[in-house]
Amino acid sequence: MNPLEIMQKIPITLIVAAALFLPGGTETAAAEASEPPALWTARQAVIFALQNSPDSRIAAQRIAAAEAMREQARSAFQPRINLSAAYAQTNTPMYSFGNILNQGSFSNDIDFNNPGRTDNLNMKAEVLYRFYNGGQDTAGQEAADSGYLASQNNRRTTEQMLGFEVVRAFLNIVQAQDQVEARQAEFAAIDSSLKVATARYEAGDLLKADLLNIEVEKARASENLIISTHQEELARKIFLNLLGLGEGSVKISPEASVDQDIPQRADYLERPEIASLTARVAAAEADLARAEGSRYPTVDGFASYQYDQGFVLDGSGDSWGAGLKLNYSLYDGNQVAADIAQKKAEYHALKEQLTKLRLNVNLEIQEAELNYRQSLERITVTEKMVQVARESAQLNRERFKEGVILSSDLIDSEVRLTDALVRQSSARTQYRIAIANVRRVAGQQQFYATTEELLENQP
Numbered sequence: 001m002n003p004l005e006i007m008q009k010i011p012i013t014l015i016v017a018a019a020l021f022l023p024g025g026t027e028t029a030a031a032e033a034s035e036p037p038a039l040w041t042a043r044q045a046v047i048f049a050l051q052n053s054p055d056s057r058i059a060a061q062r063i064a065a066a067e068a069m070r071e072q073a074r075s076a077f078q079p080r081i082n083l084s085a086a087y088a089q090t091n092t093p094m095y096s097f098g099n100i101l102n103q104g105s106f107s108n109d110i111d112f113n114n115p116g117r118t119d120n121l122n123m124k125a126e127v128l129y130r131f132y133n134g135g136q137d138t139a140g141q142e143a144a145d146s147g148y149l150a151s152q153n154n155r156r157t158t159e160q161m162l163g164f165e166v167v168r169a170f171l172n173i174v175q176a177q178d179q180v181e182a183r184q185a186e187f188a189a190i191d192s193s194l195k196v197a198t199a200r201y202e203a204g205d206l207l208k209a210d211l212l213n214i215e216v217e218k219a220r221a222s223e224n225l226i227i228s229t230h231q232e233e234l235a236r237k238i239f240l241n242l243l244g245l246g247e248g249s250v251k252i253s254p255e256a257s258v259d260q261d262i263p264q265r266a267d268y269l270e271r272p273e274i275a276s277l278t279a280r281v282a283a284a285e286a287d288l289a290r291a292e293g294s295r296y297p298t299v300d301g302f303a304s305y306q307y308d309q310g311f312v313l314d315g316s317g318d319s320w321g322a323g324l325k326l327n328y329s330l331y332d333g334n335q336v337a338a339d340i341a342q343k344k345a346e347y348h349a350l351k352e353q354l355t356k357l358r359l360n361v362n363l364e365i366q367e368a369e370l371n372y373r374q375s376l377e378r379i380t381v382t383e384k385m386v387q388v389a390r391e392s393a394q395l396n397r398e399r400f401k402e403g404v405i406l407s408s409d410l411i412d413s414e415v416r417l418t419d420a421l422v423r424q425s426s427a428r429t430q431y432r433i434a435i436a437n438v439r440r441v442a443g444q445q446q447f448y449a450t451t452e453e454l455l456e457n458q459p
Helices: 003-009 012-021 042-052 054-075 093-102 136-202 208-242 272-293 335-401 407-441 451-456
Strands: 080-090 118-132 298-309 316-327
Touching (some): 080 093, 093 118, 136 208, 136 272, 136 335, 136 407, 335 407
8 A cells, every 4th residue: 555545544633633733733732831930029920921821822812813804804905816617517408509619519510409418627717806895995904903903902901910910919928928927926925925824823823814815815816827827828829820820839039029110100191901992993983984985886807717628529618708897786775874873883982982991091090199109108107006016015025924914905915016017018018019000000011111021031
């Protein structure tokens, strides 16, 4: 059996399946998730998410689809070339007589009513070209170009939001770790005070009620520690999900810094959401022009060449044809007018959406700036709060050992210290998140102005 016969016996499904697994068989199979680092920094996390998150890949595929639509629109300006071949036999008088004429086999002794059986091998080449259709093709290309621009800006929007969410998730892990440490310190301090209280109770220097109060407080601190530990684990799961990872461990680099530059007064005209909607408005305007163009006639050109070969009569012949065709619809049941009305309404609705979006973005910028200033003030206040609470708790621990204060006073000071530490951690996290949010509302990617710059300057 020769190689050609072997290939013919291989099912086509196996050939297709093998092609999918060959290098370069499909473009989608080429994208593999990169290896996550052992220690995460916020910048590494943003880069990893941009390269591996499903959201980022979906946006890339939408751009590819928009580019394909542009190619479809451009194809309207190209001629259509068709090749065809057909073979048939017949004894129908009309068709048989046509075959005889096309093959140049006519003779005067042919019976027109019964020319007999004929066959014909017809091969034909045809060229079609539309010269005019009321500007519909031009409007279609403009709509496709605007759709492509909109998809590009949608991807920018997705990447900027993804970068912000990754930074926020990263900072939430840092905050959760700080809170776990604060709860652990609280538990250790109350446990130490419980030992002192137990010794004082056994020595007859402390009421049982005070001892029980500290035991209850230890149980409360243990519960808070459990809750904080689970919150930290949940923060890690959310972080992995944003990165496009189902499982894995998350270790934050102790040297990691999330400090970023604060952009100048954000110009909402730079926001990709506005650029995307502006492109959609342009696409809707082009769609309206395309609908209005359908009211005009169309002019098509055509040219063809065909060759006919008969085997029954052993004749052959060729022929050609060319011309122009004008089409104009006198009445369509008001379909075109309704289509124009629909496109016009969609166009004006998108314009109003653009006005609304600009107002919303302007408000979002103002809100982000206010949150940044508030978080900056909170840092100063909470730092002072922790300093005072830590000093107060230390004094009360010493005084409780000496029997000067009640257990309730000791418990209050420990609670105030833990609360101050938690508030300080929250204030620091919210301050960094506020900076990341200001960058987002300013239309910038995290750590660099654009995604391209961030990926070019990978660590």
